[in-house]
Amino acid sequence: MTTLADPVPGGRPGDVERATALCGELSARGVHGVVLACTDTAGITRVKTVPTAKLASAAAWGVGMSPVFDTFLADDSHVATDVLGSPDGDLRLYPDLDRLTVLAAQPGWAWAPVDRITQEGEPHPGCARTALRRTVADAAARHGLAFRAAVEVEWMLGRGDAPGGAFVPVAPGPAYGAVRQVELSDWAAELLAALAAQGVDVEQLHPEYAAGQFEVSVGALDPVAAADRSLLVRQTVRAVARRHGLRVSFAPAVGAEGVGNGGHLHLSAWRDGRNLHAGGDGRYGMTAEAESFVAGVLAHLPALTAVTAPSPASRLRLRPSQWAGVFTAWGRETREAALRVVTGTVGVRERAANLEIKPVDLAANPYLALTCAIAAGLDGIASSAPLPGEITGDPARLDPAAAAALGVRRLPESLAESVEAFRADPVVRGALGPVLADAVVAVRRGEIAAAEGLDDERLAAAYRWVY
Numbered sequence: 001m002t003t004l005a006d007p008v009p010g011g012r013p014g015d016v017e018r019a020t021a022l023c024g025e026l027s028a029r030g031v032h033g034v035v036l037a038c039t040d041t042a043g044i045t046r047v048k049t050v051p052t053a054k055l056a057s058a059a060a061w062g063v064g065m066s067p068v069f070d071t072f073l074a075d076d077s078h079v080a081t082d083v084l085g086s087p088d089g090d091l092r093l094y095p096d097l098d099r100l101t102v103l104a105a106q107p108g109w110a111w112a113p114v115d116r117i118t119q120e121g122e123p124h125p126g127c128a129r130t131a132l133r134r135t136v137a138d139a140a141a142r143h144g145l146a147f148r149a150a151v152e153v154e155w156m157l158g159r160g161d162a163p164g165g166a167f168v169p170v171a172p173g174p175a176y177g178a179v180r181q182v183e184l185s186d187w188a189a190e191l192l193a194a195l196a197a198q199g200v201d202v203e204q205l206h207p208e209y210a211a212g213q214f215e216v217s218v219g220a221l222d223p224v225a226a227a228d229r230s231l232l233v234r235q236t237v238r239a240v241a242r243r244h245g246l247r248v249s250f251a252p253a254v255g256a257e258g259v260g261n262g263g264h265l266h267l268s269a270w271r272d273g274r275n276l277h278a279g280g281d282g283r284y285g286m287t288a289e290a291e292s293f294v295a296g297v298l299a300h301l302p303a304l305t306a307v308t309a310p311s312p313a314s315r316l317r318l319r320p321s322q323w324a325g326v327f328t329a330w331g332r333e334t335r336e337a338a339l340r341v342v343t344g345t346v347g348v349r350e351r352a353a354n355l356e357i358k359p360v361d362l363a364a365n366p367y368l369a370l371t372c373a374i375a376a377g378l379d380g381i382a383s384s385a386p387l388p389g390e391i392t393g394d395p396a397r398l399d400p401a402a403a404a405a406l407g408v409r410r411l412p413e414s415l416a417e418s419v420e421a422f423r424a425d426p427v428v429r430g431a432l433g434p435v436l437a438d439a440v441v442a443v444r445r446g447e448i449a450a451a452e453g454l455d456d457e458r459l460a461a462a463y464r465w466v467y
């Protein structure tokens, strides 16, 4: 489980002693530096690094970083809100020592995610990881609920020597094809070895639909740990690829056409150690609370897309009939509805049943996405929201009258519409608190302005290599 306590100046209890001991162990293993990773509002993971010898000092006093990154855009320009985006001030990054991981594919380096506090020792209201820790702690304290989550990671593997930022797929081969698996055998084996060495429990690694596309799915953890792990997995995928002269794109789309890269969220709610998505009297074994949880997520989906599919390039992926889930609907094991109710197989349902949220890509800050998704589900539970009827097949094939009767609507088709839905949704917006919510709106509007006038090809190119 993740430490839910905020960092404090001087260090969380026991952290300095622990960091001192870790410093010795890491040095003995040839680790020279620690990467401190943090994902910004635009979904870019930004880092500072410290020499291993400074780990204890980082655990005690944090490492400085400007708050301006909260309102950075993906192209490294920045916008501002009333509170954030000023060139003034400094924040302290505190590594979560529970997550400190020696990077198997980056010899000499370890890695840890961070929480951010102010120089006055207050939690920083723009810190997404803190927002998720709070949400998880609150749900436990107020509702007796815990969650398990996992982020699927899809990416396109390109040649590292392609000219001018072009994407040239490595090992095109058929979808899910053995050709691609054989052609990338060494790379894939090295990736599995690196993830295993880092304690990442991999469920599957497979060639995905598009040319050069792969996916890794990993075991579920508490939500903060799941978000941390999604950063670590991406760091590792990229590092192994670089060792093979390859380049990785986690962008929602690498080009104007074709399927995109998803970052589907898997989420389940638990009470007293029991999975609410299994063994109940509702549909497919859901308990009444799980049905309402799903209904809550369903109702808030339009607003959620402002944090789950936050890039102007996300709309290149959010197209019907590409398994990206662009309709407000749910179904059991359906690949085209936004929500897929996963029951698991007989024998493992107690552990495996969950809700998959599909209109999520890897431009999303996973801490923000999980914070808002959990808040949406909790809202459903709080209001005992009824879950509408399920759909089967591709909602794109429904005629408009049937779609309307089932409450099936297309999710926002532009980022501007997503932002308006987010602004109009007090539950999703409120989950982030005013400072972070304003940052989301300002950053999305900044991205919309930055991408204005780009045709689809140039839009894909602008965001291809940044996530």
Ligand code: GLU
Binding pocket: 154, 215, 259, 260, 261, 262, 263, 317, 322, 323, 324, 325, 335, 358
């Ligand atoms: N690539 C699809 C997406 O963009 C997902 C494919 C799958 O269901 O794994 O979401």
Ligand code: MG
Binding pocket: 154, 208, 215, 262
């Ligand atoms: Mg997939």
